[in-house]
Amino acid sequence: MKVLNLQCAHGHGFEGWFASNEAFETQLAGGLVSCPICADTAITKLLAAPRLNLGSPKPPAETPSVPAAESSPEARWMRAVREVMAKTEDVGERFADEARKMHYGEAEERGIRGQASREEAQTLLDEGIAVFSLPIPPALKETLQ
Ligand SMILES: [Zn+2]
Numbered sequence: 394m395k396v397l398n399l400q401c402a403h404g405h406g407f408e409g410w411f412a413s414n415e416a417f418e419t420q421l422a423g424g425l426v427s428c429p430i431c432a433d434t435a436i437t438k439l440l441a442a443p444r445l446n447l448g449s450p451k452p453p454a455e456t457p458s459v460p461a462a463e464s465s466p467e468a469r470w471m472r473a474v475r476e477v478m479a480k481t482e483d484v485g486e487r488f489a490d491e492a493r494k495m496h497y498g499e500a501e502e503r504g505i506r507g508q509a510s511r512e513e514a515q516t517l518l519d520e521g522i523a524v525f526s527l528p529i530p531p532a533l534k535e536t537l538q
Pocket residue numbers: 401402403404405428429430431432433
């Protein structure tokens with residue numbers, strides 16, 4: 394199983410789990426890899442190894458009127474994750490079961506989130522079911538309890 398660091402054109406970072414590098418390339422070419430936050434399909438693979446930043450400097454924040462704390466990368470990431478959480482149903486440890494049911498048309502197609510072990514994720518991948526992993530900020534986890 395390949396866990397790849399991916400990013401959409403809007404700068405949302407997430408992990409995509411794929412059966413192999415080839416599976417990723419094929420799904421990407423077919424427009425099947427989309428950002429779990431904004432559904433953008435312009436996905437780029439980030440290099441896992443650290444690299445020198447030789448690119449052009451980042452453009453200034455798009456909303457300079459917003460207080461610094463609100464426009465920090467962390468704050469924007471929190472908002473994005475909160476949005477995903479609002480749009481998805483938490484199925485907890487039933488994640489693998491529910492994902493499979495939806496894949497086989499036994500349950501309604503919807504956005505779900507939950508926990509899956511690496512083994513469960515691998516099984517889902519083998520069955521052709523896409524799995525994404527989003528790092529949830531600890532602060533957000535607490536507010537949801
Ligand atoms: Zn995105």
